[in-house]
Amino acid sequence: MSKAPQSQSPWTARILTLFPEMFPGPLGHSLAGKALERGDWAIETIDIRGFATDRHRTVDDTPFGGGPGMVMRPDVVDAALDDATRDGLAPAIYLTPRGRVLDQALVKELSAGRGVVLLCGRYEGLDERVIEARGLMEVSLGDFVLSGGEPAAIALIDAAVRLLPGVMGAEETLEEESFESGLLEYPQYTRPAEWCGRQVPDVLMSGHHEKIKAWRKLQAERTTQSRRPDLWAAYQKRLAQDGAGQNQKKGRAS
Ligand code: SAM
Numbered sequence: 001m002s003k004a005p006q007s008q009s010p011w012t013a014r015i016l017t018l019f020p021e022m023f024p025g026p027l028g029h030s031l032a033g034k035a036l037e038r039g040d041w042a043i044e045t046i047d048i049r050g051f052a053t054d055r056h057r058t059v060d061d062t063p064f065g066g067g068p069g070m071v072m073r074p075d076v077v078d079a080a081l082d083d084a085t086r087d088g089l090a091p092a093i094y095l096t097p098r099g100r101v102l103d104q105a106l107v108k109e110l111s112a113g114r115g116v117v118l119l120c121g122r123y124e125g126l127d128e129r130v131i132e133a134r135g136l137m138e139v140s141l142g143d144f145v146l147s148g149g150e151p152a153a154i155a156l157i158d159a160a161v162r163l164l165p166g167v168m169g170a171e172e173t174l175e176e177e178s179f180e181s182g183l184l185e186y187p188q189y190t191r192p193a194e195w196c197g198r199q200v201p202d203v204l205m206s207g208h209h210e211k212i213k214a215w216r217k218l219q220a221e222r223t224t225q226s227r228r229p230d231l232w233a234a235y236q237k238r239l240a241q242d243g244a245g246q247n248q249k250k251g252r253a254s
Contacts, residue, residue, distance in 0.1 A: 011041040011164055012115035013157045014089055015150075016080050018059065018122050020045035022150045032158055035167045041115075043157070048072075051079040060123050070123040074130035077119070081134055084117045091137045092117040095149035095156070096125060099138030102156060104179035106139070111160040118156065120149030182235040183224045186216035 015023055023045050028036065035041055049057050053076070060070035085092055093099075093116055100106070110116055119126075119136065131138065141152040162168055178185040189200040203215045225232045 009042070009114070010039055011111065011113075011161070012044065012089060013041070013153075013160075014044045014046065014084050014115065014117045015120060015153055016046045016048050016077070016084055016118065017120040017148075017150055017153075018048050019120075019148070019150060020047050023154075026154055027157055027161070031167060032161045035161060035164065040164055040167055041161050046080055046084050048076060048080045051076050051083070063124065068124070072121060072123060072126045074127040074133075077126060077130045078134065081117070081119070081130075084119075089115055089117055092119065092134060093139050093156075094119045094121065094126060094131055094136040095141070095152040096121060096138050097140050097143070097145055099140040101140050101142060102152075102159075104159075107156070107159040108163060110156070111163040116156070116160070118149070118153040120153050122148045179231075181220070182231060182238060183220040184228060184231070186219040186223070 017023070024033070024036065024043050027033065027043065032041075036043065049059055052059050058073070059076050060072050063069070063071045081092060090113075091110075095118060130136075139152075139156070141155055146152060175181075176185065189204060193200050193205065201215070203211055206212070221232075221235075224235065
């Protein structure tokens with residue numbers, strides 16, 4: 001994906017939806033909301049219904065071949081996508097349980113671009129032909145079925161916006177978070193030092209930065225190993241590759 005070109009317009013989330021009133025919703029609050037007010041990013045909604053051509057403003061129809069529910073019409077969605085991509089904003093993403101599951105790597109890639117066009121499905125989803133014809137990227141929030149793409153759009157935008165320059169206060173906070181190093185985060189504690197008979201681990205009260213760092217790394221590794229064997233395997237593979245790379249460099253230098 002290309003880097004953001006030099007332009008004045010901020011990172012933009014352009015959302016195609018049948019429910020524009022759902023936005024900015026939670027994105028108008030806290031970190032994302034303050035960044036929105038500052039103009040660090042922008043949100044635009046496009047009402048898909050505005051592209052219906054009949055007097056009933058129909059956006060869906062029954063599925064060919066039978067079956068329950070309704071399907072969003074390709075002609076209406078295609079016209080809405082024409083409008084959403086008029087200035088070349090990309091990628092255009094269809095939020096769907098069939099898509100690549102959203103992860104931090106994809107969030108980073110998306111936040112490094114100009115923005116995203118997000119198409120929120122409803123009913124039984126979109127006519128397949130518009131997905132093919134427009135080459136839509138398909139992204140899922142996870143292995144479950146939402147009633148519409150809007151909550152998935154909100155989650156994706158929230159994750160991307162907090163990575164934009166200047167949105168989070170301390171850059172170090174980002175570096176230590178879950179997934180940044182391929183590991184889940186270590187456990188966090190704050191005051192009081194004793195609560196309901198539970199103590200904060202001594203090492204965190206020691207003021208010994210190296211020991212704290214080592215303890216946190218160990219905790220992050222243990223949590224990842226026990227909760228997410230998939231991440232743990234990928235982490236170990238990367239360590240092995242890094243180790244092999246270092247050895248090769250040493251071999252060349254000697
Ligand atoms: N019939 C579809 C299926 O079985 O895959 C589910 C359609 S769902 C009721 C309606 C819309 O919600 C979808 O078109 C999609 O935009 C959105 N949606 C549902 N689950 C999602 C998920 N896990 N990730 C992203 N979007 C989702």
